Amino acid sequence: MSTMTPEQAAWFAQTFDRIVANVGQAVLGKDDQIRLALTCMLADGHLLLEDAPGTGKTMLARAMAASVQGTNHRIQFTPDLLPSDVTGVTIYDQKSGTFDFHRGPIFANIVLADEINRASPKTQSALLEVMEEGQVTVDGVGHDVGSPFMVIATQNPIEQAGTYRLPEAQLDRFLMKTSIGYPDLTSTVEILAGSSVRDRSAALQPVITGQAVVDMSALAASAHVDPAVLEYVSRLAEESREAADVHVGVSVRGALALVRCAKVWASAHGRNYVLPDDIKELLRPVWGHRMVLDPEAEFAGATAESVVTRLLADVAAPQERRTA
DSSP, rough: OOOHHHHHHHHHHHHHHHHHHHHHTSTOOOHHHHHHHHHHHTTOOOOEEEOOOTSSHHHHHHHHHHHHHOOOEEEEEEEOOOOHHHHHEEEEEEETTTEEEEEEOOSEEEEEEEEEGGGGGHHHHHHHHHHHHHHHTTEEEEEEOOOSSSSEEEOSSOOTOOOOOHHHHHTOOEEEEEEEOOOOOHHHHHHHHHTOOSSGGGGOOOOHHHHHHHHHHHTTTTBOOHHHHHHHHHHHHHHHHHHHHEEEEEHHHEEEEEEEEHHHHHTTOOSSOOHHHHHHHHHHHHHTTTTTEOHHHHHHTOHHHHHHHHHHHHOOOOOOOOOO
């Protein structure tokens, strides 16, 4: 695949900004979080939002789907939710004498898995195949979920009673982990002023088609990454595995995830090449949830954020090279 041209990069950035602005009409004052979510989608990844209730997570999923002319479904995860409630089920049709597959809510462009840590590990694992491979296998038959496809999963960090913590292997399936947080004062006032509108995303018009999202993903994947930047990512991953506060560091899959996101991030800024600054800006949302901290260090106050800060301080970034 040939490297994207500067003209293509400029078009990508313009389209990216239009989508962000469109989603921003429904999710007020959260442009940074919208940019991360959109980067996640265009990097063919999935997003984990750890946030308190009522911060606009469902609105974000709906607004993104509306902006890319896509479908969206919301699955409320509860302890009694079964895997078939997510993926779908095969039912025997007596009239035709055949088995018909009834699709579950996972068949949508954007799926909101609300409070994923409330479901049993068996149901959580039902998401694993579809998140990784883009298909659901029921009774030995594979069913493609189509593209674009993105899971936005949420979990409530405040209430832990009756929850099942996501295992590290499943956390690693999420390309990014972030939080929306509460809006600022100005945005809150604007939200309250429009309290009669229950769903701001309902009025949104699509900016691009679903096929255009697939094309943008392919275009971003062709952005140039200098070998010096790749070495920088490799050294950061190595350092994470050797850090004193970390029990399990970042895997090769985590390093690949960072490069994929950096390509989209660079394209969204109108560049057809990745800079070390792109890596630095994305390190926390892409790697923060992939590192398993040492229990004693965590008890002493170590956090994923503090580890990321130390990694950036300890590993020297390469000098900028602007040649593609």
